[in-house]
Structures are given as C-alpha cells and as structure tokens.
Amino acid sequence: MKSIVLYSTRTGNTKKVAEAIASALPAGTPCVSVKEVPADIASYDCVFIGFWVDRGSADKDSQETMKQLHNKHVAVFATLGADPKSPHAAESLDKGAAFLPEGVQVAGKFICQGAVDPKLIEMMYKQFPAGHPHGKSPERDALHAEAAKHPDAADLEQAKQFAANVMAAIANA
Ligand SMILES: Cc1cc2nc3c(=O)[nH]c(=O)nc-3n(C[C@H](O)[C@H](O)[C@H](O)COP(=O)(O)O)c2cc1C
Known part of the structure; x- marks a missing residue:
C-alpha cells in the first residue's frame, strides 16, 4: 500500500496535522505541500489531503489538487478557526471534500481547530x-x-488515530 499525505497551509496549522498523520503511516510516507504534488500522484493507493477552511470551504490551492485525485482511497482532513464540533465545521469539511472527482469514495474525514x-x-x-x-x-x-x-497535542493524537483508523478500514475492506 503506497500512501502519501498532501496539505495546503497558510500559517502552518494544517501542516502540523499533516505531519502527525504521516507519522502514523509507514515510515517513509511522503508528506508534501499541494504546491509540490509529485508527477506520479496517480500511482499512490491512498492519499490523505488536507486543507485550511477558507470561507466555509477548502482553500483554493487544495481545491485544485483535490480535483485531480482519482486514487483508489482518498481521506480528507482540515483545520478551521471555529469550533470543530459546530455545524459550520462539518459543512466546511463536506463542502471541501466535494471537490474530489465524482465517484471517488472518501475513506475518512477529520477536522480540528487551528489558530x-x-x-x-x-x-x-x-x-x-x-x-x-x-x-x-x-x-x-x-x-x-x-x-x-490549536492544533494542540490532543488534536495531533486524534489525527494519528484518524490515520490509523483509515488504514485499518482500507485493510479490512
Ligand atoms: C481568508 C481566511 C478565511 C477563513 N475562513 C474561515 C472560515 O470560514 N471558518 C473558519 O472556521 N475559519 C476560517 N479561517 C481560519 C482558518 O481556517 C484556520 O485558522 C486554519 O487553521 C488555518 O490553517 P493554516 O495554518 O494551515 O493556514 C479563515 C482564515 C483565513 C485566512
């Protein structure tokens, strides 16, 4: 299973979460900015894509990347300023994930707060x-x-757990 973590960040919050996710994946799993998506992105079995919430949706850079992800397994994560348990958080996560190509099934979603x-x-x-x-x-x-x-130590722990859950769900599918 070849996995990669992609993230978009302005001030570093989403990068921290991306690095926590990558740390829970097999050693050597790449963790790169959406500005440096590898040319062979289609060869990855599993992609974790992270965005920062921009006016209730995914930020522009991550939108463009998400549109190109036709991989078998795609999991989505995000950070936002509002309460991560609020309807606004859930809606922003869903709205962002909707930029994935039609037919791509989301393997999991995670959101936490960010400064x-x-x-x-x-x-x-x-x-x-x-x-x-x-x-x-x-x-x-x-x-x-x-x-x-935020993201604080508990958020990063939850992000790692999210990554482990996604990988377990894929393995058991
Ligand atoms: C232009 C702009 C728009 C934002 N819109 C929202 C929003 O709609 N809802 C929200 O909860 N946070 C919003 N935020 C806050 C960011 O999503 C939050 O601080 C995020 O953690 C930043 O991530 P980063 O450090 O990876 O760039 C906005 C921030 C900026 C700069």
Whole structure:
C-alpha cells in the first residue's frame, strides 16, 4: 500500500496535522505541500489531503489538487478557526471534500481547530461592527483565544488515530 499525505497551509496549522498523520503511516510516507504534488500522484493507493477552511470551504490551492485525485482511497482532513464540533465545521469539511472527482469514495474525514492569523482577526474587527457575527465581541474574543491553542497535542493524537483508523478500514475492506 503506497500512501502519501498532501496539505495546503497558510500559517502552518494544517501542516502540523499533516505531519502527525504521516507519522502514523509507514515510515517513509511522503508528506508534501499541494504546491509540490509529485508527477506520479496517480500511482499512490491512498492519499490523505488536507486543507485550511477558507470561507466555509477548502482553500483554493487544495481545491485544485483535490480535483485531480482519482486514487483508489482518498481521506480528507482540515483545520478551521471555529469550533470543530459546530455545524459550520462539518459543512466546511463536506463542502471541501466535494471537490474530489465524482465517484471517488472518501475513506475518512477529520477536522480540528487551528489558530486564526492575528492579522485576519484585526482586519475583521476593523471591517465589521460590534454585534456583527465577525465583529469584536466577548464571544469572538473567546473563540479566537481558544483557537490560538490549536492544533494542540490532543488534536495531533486524534489525527494519528484518524490515520490509523483509515488504514485499518482500507485493510479490512
Ligand atoms: C481568508 C481566511 C478565511 C477563513 N475562513 C474561515 C472560515 O470560514 N471558518 C473558519 O472556521 N475559519 C476560517 N479561517 C481560519 C482558518 O481556517 C484556520 O485558522 C486554519 O487553521 C488555518 O490553517 P493554516 O495554518 O494551515 O493556514 C479563515 C482564515 C483565513 C485566512
């Protein structure tokens, strides 16, 4: 079983999760940015593809890569600023995974929280008035403070478990 981990990242959160996933796969499993997808990507039996959530979907770079993944087994993971148990998280993960070609069955999905770029928070607080869902409020401050701690050791452990579960499900299929 030849596997590879691909990830898209702006500020490093999704890369950390990708590296945790790769560490749970056989030694030597490549872990590379979507900007360096190997030319022989079609020769991999299993691809883990990771994106950062951009306005409720997958970021642009990962969208382009996902569209090209016709591999037998594809598992999807992501990081986002919001609560990973929220409907927004589940919807963003599904919306992102929908960029895979038709007929590709998703072998597993995983999402966890990731620190939001402080520059983006500042921009949103300037752009949106208090009271707006993206404007400054105690709730938004609390959300960003929580996100700033992620991905943490527990998230990375869950990511490893996710990888192990995907591989076990494929082996038992
Ligand atoms: C332009 C932009 C749009 C974002 N949109 C969302 C969003 O819709 N929902 C969300 O929960 N987080 C959103 N985020 C937060 C990122 O998804 C989150 O911080 C992620 O962990 C960043 O991953 P990275 O460090 O791998 O780039 C957005 C961040 C940026 C910069």
